Amino acid sequence: MAVKTGKQYTDSLRKIKRNSYILGQKVDDIVDHPINRPAVNAIAESYEIANINDMKAFAAPSSKLCNGPVNRYNALSESVDDMLSRGEMERTVGYRTAVGCPRSTGYDAINAVYSIAYEVDQKYKTPYLERFTRWLKRVQENDLAISGAMTDVKGDREKRPSQQADPDMYLHIVERKPAGVVVRGAKAHQTGAVNCHEHLVMPTRGMNEAEKDYAICFSVPVDAPGLYHIYGRQPSDTRKLESGGSIDVGNSRFGGCETLMVFDDVFVPWEQVYICGENEYTWPLVNRFAIGHRASYGLAGGGVGDVAIGLVVAMAEANGVAHDKIIWDKIADLIICCQTLYGLGLSAMLKGKPTTSGIYFPDYVLGGVAKYNATTLPFQMLRITQDICGGLVATMPGEVDLRHEVIGKYIEKYLRGAAQVPTEHRMRLVRLIECMSLGPLSADLLTMGLHGAGSPYAQKMMILGDYAERIPGLRDLALYHAGIRDKIS
Amino acid sequence: MAVKTGKQYTDSLRKIKRNSYILGQKVDDIVDHPINRPAVNAIAESYEIANINDMKAFAAPSSKLCNGPVNRYNALSESVDDMLSRGEMERTVGYRTAVGCPRSTGYDAINAVYSIAYEVDQKYKTPYLERFTRWLKRVQENDLAISGAMTDVKGDREKRPSQQADPDMYLHIVERKPAGVVVRGAKAHQTGAVNCHEHLVMPTRGMNEAEKDYAICFSVPVDAPGLYHIYGRQPSDTRKLESGGSIDVGNSRFGGCETLMVFDDVFVPWEQVYICGENEYTWPLVNRFAIGHRASYGLAGGGVGDVAIGLVVAMAEANGVAHDKIIWDKIADLIICCQTLYGLGLSAMLKGKPTTSGIYFPDYVLGGVAKYNATTLPFQMLRITQDICGGLVATMPGEVDLRHEVIGKYIEKYLRGAAQVPTEHRMRLVRLIECMSLGPLSADLLTMGLHGAGSPYAQKMMILGDYAERIPGLRDLALYHAGIRDKIS
């Protein structure tokens, strides 16, 4: 069956032995490690959604490749409706998990590689699309979780890949063999990659003639020999290891994780190679992956934002200020931030266009603008959320204090706000706010919101690049309105 | 022919004798009065657009009522595509005139009244929709310019209509006659109303049982006896009266105008009355008019924003700074502002839904968020535009100085920037920036952007109102993520 459940996904992970390190320890069971489990659950939710009846319309589209429903995250983007449905998928995941879904990168990688493989084949008569389609069919049929891997570690930012003192600062081919290639390098900031089945690996920037060995695109299973996954630390990560409670971690069900992936001479058979040396296609590939990802930030942000809105409402009630006009003025600010992200994401999908292969991508300018707003508005939302919550987010004792035989009664007594809300509930709300703004989820919601799919300045460069063709016409338009030209060109 | 040209529109205006006052003078020829002409031209452009071949798809839809193409501004909104096309109409008008179009209010009024008349008829067996449809058919067939009139002068804001010391602070029925009603009151801030053929008049707020005489909706020709149009002053308005040049006014072709409309006991025959006393429908009527209008602000702003972008590019070239990275960083900021408005407008249209009559309205929350952004981003755009332009916008001598026999040579010499741009061109660019940020157009672009379709706080109230039904679900969602509830409800 092509659409699996969360449990089927989780069980399938257990069968894979990967090279994974969490806080310096090699981890055999990635699923049940307490630090990682919430991140597994977040992906599992993307499987569950495809099994909920009134969500199937957007979450489980039919695929021509396998003649049946597949998870949206493994589907091709063949229309504006597909893009809008993908957007609804992101919003729903954000809403139901309070964090984004790593499979989002898989979706963008699948569609970017598909469309580029098509174009390379057209020019060079290469067999890339056929290979890729075989792989994708298997992915869809087995409902695999795919992570799109792009960001190299980059070394000295002032130097191109071919100029780096250490040539491995960007992933590249170190050996070509009859059966395939050997690659070396590392991919940083790989959201949730360790919990996927396979990676779809792409270059991180446009490569020039001297960098053909860096112009490589391929898929690889997570347990490929030589591939290491090193877990990144996140705020308060070890609270998940603490025994005896679920409050202090904030959101005990769901979370994110970021991994440094090291390719220490990983062998990739030709069957898994989808670009190899056609460097002029690296920039379009990066751009197509990125625009899908950028546009989707707004939509996921809309879902997570809804959690924040509900949270401050609940907190205002717990504090006894739910009737204050000023509080609602701030809640309106929060809604405006959240819906600005959501609306901009939608607009990018709506104005998307197809490439020659028939794959659709969001509008570049609107997608970039959605993402740019996603680098600023979450910080405003964090401030508003903490503002309404009050100082406890920085000062509240822990669950062990609440349960303590001596001081527990003081916590119970003095941390109560409005009478109808139990102290423990109020504490849980405070912890969730801490979790989202300064705690485990904050790294994903704020920092990765800032830098994911490109840092703020990268966004601006891409927006300017995508607007460039309109600029001469707009300059003439201004000359027209200034009375210098007679007609709108 | 149902789709007229700009010239046909202009000629038709000349035949109407209306009670119009500009700067204290009764004006017979509203078309050729220099202060008003740019505002006439802006409306004329909305006629022209419907005659441009590659714009007809969105600008001249087919109407069932008159079996042929009509101007978009007189069309019913019967699908999401209709709303998106209307959005494209707004963007195009903004782009081509650097200001919004007054007929926009007509479109929103037509659709709001149609949908409400339908619902009132369903409940009360009234004949409103039939009357209204007769009127609309005539409007479409003659391609009339309609202004939607809503905002009452309101008097003391702390008091309801029925509590005002002067009962005329809100327009109301003062006499009922066998053939119709007599109304008294005034509508403020009526953008471009004086240059339309007819007004479609609505209440400005929800009315209660005691205010049934205020629950009146009707159409009236601009030359109705007892109806006065009093022109508002705008920055630098009299520059349009200065002889001998076109530079100082900034945009000499297009402009806006705002009118105070006074109804001094105007008689309205029953045939033109579409609601009369059904006060429970006033709030939905206001809301539907407003949401259409709010959503459209973003889209018009996208068009006007494009003018601003072209303008700063041209100015940067004239100043010799077009290669500066920092300048382009600021241009990126400008694009982000402009496209945020545009994208949010689009999203509101995309997520719009039909009412029982089949008339579609934009999504209330997204439309409100689009409008709220339109109350803040234009001020940022103003600042960026002036920043890139330089201090001349506040200090530049006039065209008469440039043409002067003694000092003209100094102006010519010293106001030149980069060699390839003639001094006069640079001066024209500066004047257009002044026009849009501190001059004739600024009142419409900034102040009316702030207050049109409701002031910022009104926007927030409406957003909160429209979000209200989601709030309990979101609070429960937060409780779920905080570990207080077990399931997403």
Place this chain on the structure above:
Amino acid sequence: MAVKTGKQYTDSLRKIKRNSYILGQKVDDIVDHPINRPAVNAIAESYEIANINDMKAFAAPSSKLCNGPVNRYNALSESVDDMLSRGEMERTVGYRTAVGCPRSTGYDAINAVYSIAYEVDQKYKTPYLERFTRWLKRVQENDLAISGAMTDVKGDREKRPSQQADPDMYLHIVERKPAGVVVRGAKAHQTGAVNCHEHLVMPTRGMNEAEKDYAICFSVPVDAPGLYHIYGRQPSDTRKLESGGSIDVGNSRFGGCETLMVFDDVFVPWEQVYICGENEYTWPLVNRFAIGHRASYGLAGGGVGDVAIGLVVAMAEANGVAHDKIIWDKIADLIICCQTLYGLGLSAMLKGKPTTSGIYFPDYVLGGVAKYNATTLPFQMLRITQDICGGLVATMPGEVDLRHEVIGKYIEKYLRGAAQVPTEHRMRLVRLIECMSLGPLSADLLTMGLHGAGSPYAQKMMILGDYAERIPGLRDLALYHAGIRDKIS
């Protein structure tokens, strides 16, 4: 000797047995507990500064009470210069510890209580000032660390102290005895209080006639029977407990801590009581404490901001982008934020005025404005800092990974940026940014910046209150400029 060293302070702490709980455990040695030690060090630094020769001018003023130098934090504020010196003390502490100093609350409490005790005595012939002066002399002579304790837990925010279901939601007298009073209640968010020698306790708001038992001000040693200190959790707090390294905690030397202080029927002898029932003085007392504290936020922020500026410069070098114009544009933004805080703090001190006792307080409006900016600018600074740093702040593996026998070489290799910066140094910079923006220090720098000395809306209310007397004059001024009045009143 009245000015002690950091070591003397630390040693003195060890002699005190207090009721302290950290993460649910009763802690005997508060000094050497790894979670608390950085907070002890931050206070110790305030002692050290008073011993550095070129800082003594502001850090160790001469006191009339004990005829010699005392630590600035225990000094009376008797001139504008005193206030400016106190400001310099705050900036220096922020600069040298990257966090604020808890003794700051002691300073503000000492001066507020002194000035109010003077005024109450004038009116009621009470002996408060004499008592207080005896206490203060001892504090100065022994260079005690004092915490000012104000914020009650408040319960239901919609209800006054006397209306709460649980009367203990605000600290109050539960019994009057011949030798003193017994108090009950709790003080929340007590920054660093656990590491002080004594608390100076004040009411948290203006009390009315029915709340005379809540109008109590007194000092109490930290080891008073019935007094509990319960440590609040902060982001990544347990990283300080991890063995084998100093990187992951970010700033391993300095930190803050927040405590919930519970008064479970604590007996306070009359000699330590400085107000008791004179409820009309509670509001001025709160206001004087708060204004000192508000103004000082800007100055401390200036010092911490300097750390952030240096940090992004170092990070830009480590990333190889230190020559990029855009990076420096962002660094300029950071300097502007930081110096806005600093400058506003200075201005509040400069415009301060004396009360009848001779004690000076900062200007209320400027101090409030400094604090209000401190509720917004740090969030902008956080965003800029993370922007320049890059995504690693959310994804970087830990020190244990760097030291690991298998994967350590990958970390070393792939996390290197510019060649001249060792990988470990780059990692330390990233961790310090995480520490300040999402980690251990963030709770104090962001959340307590937001809520300390009053939440944003409280700041606005106080600013409006303090501006109120100017409003009629300003309204008349506007009428003058509008041509309605003939003269400036």
Place this chain on the structure above:
Amino acid sequence: MAVKTGKQYTDSLRKIKRNSYILGQKVDDIVDHPINRPAVNAIAESYEIANINDMKAFAAPSSKLCNGPVNRYNALSESVDDMLSRGEMERTVGYRTAVGCPRSTGYDAINAVYSIAYEVDQKYKTPYLERFTRWLKRVQENDLAISGAMTDVKGDREKRPSQQADPDMYLHIVERKPAGVVVRGAKAHQTGAVNCHEHLVMPTRGMNEAEKDYAICFSVPVDAPGLYHIYGRQPSDTRKLESGGSIDVGNSRFGGCETLMVFDDVFVPWEQVYICGENEYTWPLVNRFAIGHRASYGLAGGGVGDVAIGLVVAMAEANGVAHDKIIWDKIADLIICCQTLYGLGLSAMLKGKPTTSGIYFPDYVLGGVAKYNATTLPFQMLRITQDICGGLVATMPGEVDLRHEVIGKYIEKYLRGAAQVPTEHRMRLVRLIECMSLGPLSADLLTMGLHGAGSPYAQKMMILGDYAERIPGLRDLALYHAGIRDKIS
């Protein structure tokens, strides 16, 4: 007598025949020309203030040069108190005129030139300071209004003065004669220069060895042969020419004016030359002039901001919304903007330092930060002001309509808000808001606030330059807190 009255100043202007052009017409009587009169009045107010008893302390200091009181604007800056008093002068002028004072540039020029002349003399044994002191003594004794003239027209911004196609784009010496020099060029954006008695002319940037002819500093009377003053146009400037009323202009008493000054081969005797060819001193000269001016923006802004605060309060009353919590929340925002400007200006003065000549200048970083805030906050204040005011600012009919025999009664009736405020008063308030935000004063308050004393990016460059020496120390500080260095350097 050294301190003159406003009337004495005004009378003295009438005796000077200058080459002045307003809107293309040569103007003999610059005082009574309706367009210029408000700008004359604003300067006159600076004379009046020095005669008001309780303002003399800051407005009329004693001068050693002429042994008696002089106007602050002509005084030397010899202490921090002098700088603070100058700041109070700026605030007072802003408060009393709703616009800044052009003599502010004179003050900054006097002090910058004095201090540089001293240093040049020290190095080259030149007679500049002696000459300058003779001139200054005369200026003080006759209480002349001096304008400091700096900003050249600059031509192509990408090219240095010596690289311009037209060498006159920066003012320079075109001939050296035995008795003096002949200069040619133009100074743009000269605030109020036409209404002063003399100009003190300085270079606009650092000049290099090839640009010694551009390194010239001198004074010149306004009626020097070959010197032209060409009036810049400002929004709604000709409303001042309209007969029959005072409402529409907004502020009918006070205003600003900007002039393009052309030096068409003006002869300057050696006695009036204070630098001539010492190009290495041009950058410090520019910097000292600029920092004085930058710091003063904040203080003037504080005064003008008070007018805005009073205005929105009056408007809220006229609209009947003076009791609304949300309105006061916005007024608090306005106060925060206004006092942020004021406080930052104060802090720059407080932290100022002397140069070797004994002349004090404000702190460069704080002054730059004050000015940078003055390029952003006024735009926020404009938005808040218009927000509270309502849409009338863009749509209100004029005074001639109010006085009209037919329509006047409608204006009277329908533009009334709260009953107790006469319609005319409400209209005057609206017009003053228009005047300050989109009308005559807006060019000075917004655009010149943005660009005066350097555009925003210039401010950032100067702030970075002035912070540069601290940067290495701050980087080391960050390394210390990151655990990389052991000590604070």
